[in-house]
Amino acid sequence: MDSKPANPKPLEDIFDSSVNLEETHFQEGYKDGFNDGLVLGKQEGREVGLKLGFEVGEELGFYRGCVDVWNAANRVDSSCFSSRVQKNIRQMEELIEKYPFLDPENESVQEIMDALRSKFRAISATLSLKLEYDGYPKSTDVKDLEF
Amino acid sequence: MDLLEGNLELKEIQKLEGHTDRVWSVAWNPATGAAGIPAMFASCSGDKTVRIWQQTPSARCSASFECKAVLEETHNRTVRSCAWSPSGKLLATASFDATTAIWEHIGDDFECVSTLEGHENEVKSVSWNASGSLLATCSRDKSVWIWEVQPGNEFECVAVLQGHTQDVKMVKWHPFMDVLFSCSYDNTVKVWAEDGDTDDWHCVQTLGEPNNGHTSTVWALSFNSTGDKMVTCSDDLTLKIWETDSRIPQETDGYMPWRHLSTLTGYHDRTIFSVHWSSEGVIASGAADDAIRLFIENKDGLDMPEGR
Numbered sequence: 467m468d469s470k471p472a473n474p475k476p477l478e479d480i481f482d483s484s485v486n487l488e489e490t491h492f493q494e495g496y497k498d499g500f501n502d503g504l505v506l507g508k509q510e511g512r513e514v515g516l517k518l519g520f521e522v523g524e525e526l527g528f529y530r531g532c533v534d535v536w537n538a539a540n541r542v543d544s545s546c547f548s549s550r551v552q553k554n555i556r557q558m559e560e561l562i563e564k565y566p567f568l569d570p571e572n573e574s575v576q577e578i579m580d581a582l583r584s585k586f587r588a589i590s591a592t593l594s595l596k597l598e599y600d601g602y603p604k605s606t607d608v609k610d611l612e613f
Numbered sequence: 614m615d616l617l618e619g620n621l622e623l624k625e626i627q628k629l630e631g632h633t634d635r636v637w638s639v640a641w642n643p644a645t646g647a648a649g650i651p652a653m654f655a656s657c658s659g660d661k662t663v664r665i666w667q668q669t670p671s672a673r674c675s676a677s678f679e680c681k682a683v684l685e686e687t688h689n690r691t692v693r694s695c696a697w698s699p700s701g702k703l704l705a706t707a708s709f710d711a712t713t714a715i716w717e718h719i720g721d722d723f724e725c726v727s728t729l730e731g732h733e734n735e736v737k738s739v740s741w742n743a744s745g746s747l748l749a750t751c752s753r754d755k756s757v758w759i760w761e762v763q764p765g766n767e768f769e770c771v772a773v774l775q776g777h778t779q780d781v782k783m784v785k786w787h788p789f790m791d792v793l794f795s796c797s798y799d800n801t802v803k804v805w806a807e808d809g810d811t812d813d814w815h816c817v818q819t820l821g822e823p824n825n826g827h828t829s830t831v832w833a834l835s836f837n838s839t840g841d842k843m844v845t846c847s848d849d850l851t852l853k854i855w856e857t858d859s860r861i862p863q864e865t866d867g868y869m870p871w872r873h874l875s876t877l878t879g880y881h882d883r884t885i886f887s888v889h890w891s892s893e894g895v896i897a898s899g900a901a902d903d904a905i906r907l908f909i910e911n912k913d914g915l916d917m918p919e920g921r
Contacts, residue, residue: 548763548769550761550769550771550812551769553812580775584773584775587731587770587773588731588758588770588771588772588773589770590731591729591730591731591758591770591773592768592769592770594730596730
């Protein structure tokens with residue numbers, strides 16, 4: 467700044483430090499916020515991860531359980547399911563095995579989950595099973611074991 | 614051909630009463646109406662029932678239909694659409710109660726022999742393929758299901774097809790190929806085909822705005838008798854004609870894509886809900902403007918005598 471009366475420097479300094487003060491406060495505030503955010507973000511991320519991971523795991527576990535029961539039924543009586551249903555059960559099993567458990571950011575996770583849900587619904591519809599996965603499998607009459 | 618010369622006129626010959634709520638859809642039994650077999654059709658309604666009507670062989674009137682059967686106590690909600698199998702022995706009824714019932718026609722009776730469950734909400738349409746071996750259903754849950762008929766009226770779910778992003782309004786099989794067409798609130802028509810014999814069905818073509826497709830909900834579609842042209846109707850107030858290569862596709866060759874041929878605009882000023890291409894080449898459209906219009910193709914394009 468050019469035109470200042472009497473003591474240009476001190477006045478400038480005063481002005482400068484006022485301006486700087488605001489700037490300094492801004493920077494400090496930003497830094498504090500950023501650091502807090504980092505901590506909170508990690509915490510929230512962990513919570514979200516745990517929640518989603520649990521949900522995905524539970525759903526996959528449910529399908530794994532269904533496939534295991536169906537495979538067991540098949541071993542007891544290999545003619546209890548039609549060849550189409552058997553093929554679908556095998557495909558479901560392959561999908562479960564293909565699911566990238568350890569790589570949640572793998573792009574195919576949604577695709578595999580959708581395919582699993584589709585297969586499950588197709589098999590249930592054919593077997594007239596009123597079983598649905600909605601987080602907590604309800605107890606239902608599993609009709610496919612009685613022919 | 615006198616269809617082009619003459620004045621086509623629609624004349625009401627009978628009014629059939631019986632349903633206690635709106636009638637959504639009707640379907641002629643394909644095994645009737647010729648060779649001395651009296652014509653028969655089914656009507657389905659918001660009153661949760663389906664009625665079967667048959668023409669009495671009457672000397673004087675050309676048509677006197679009476680109600681032969683009422684199919685009730687099965688659906689819990691509106692029956693939205695119905696379709697006869699090509700043999701005329703089975704009738705599939707699609708309902709807002711999320712199920713599709715299969716009725717067998719034995720003698721004068723109809724018996725519900727199977728119920729197909731799986732859709733999450735209202736089933737909008739049902740269609741049999743040309744050989745009667747496959748049945749397709751579609752629903753507000755955006756999916757299209759394909760079922761295979763097994764001996765003993767058992768049905769196996771072959772595929773659950775996801776792809777539409779909104780309510781699927783209608784499904785229809787091609788008149789002789791096992792290729793399935795579906796149309797939706799998402800403004801597109803999707804074509805689904807099987808990969809060889811593997812039960813692996815997927816969408817082989819989507820006809821949307823980029824292909825000169827509709828700009829609003831597509832409500833219905835219908836094929837001409839030779840299966841090389843299709844008409845679709847929409848909430849965008851137009852009818853569109855599509856064609857495909859008329860050569861029969863080779864077994865090994867891929868799939869023949871459909872392309873837009875023509876758009877009929879300005880004939881209806883409200884949503885066109887229904888369209889059908891008759892075996893004699895007349896396209897009939899029904900819209901919310903209370904009009905039924907009939908179209909015939911002339912040398913250059915489509916021409917239109919009308920009815921109301």
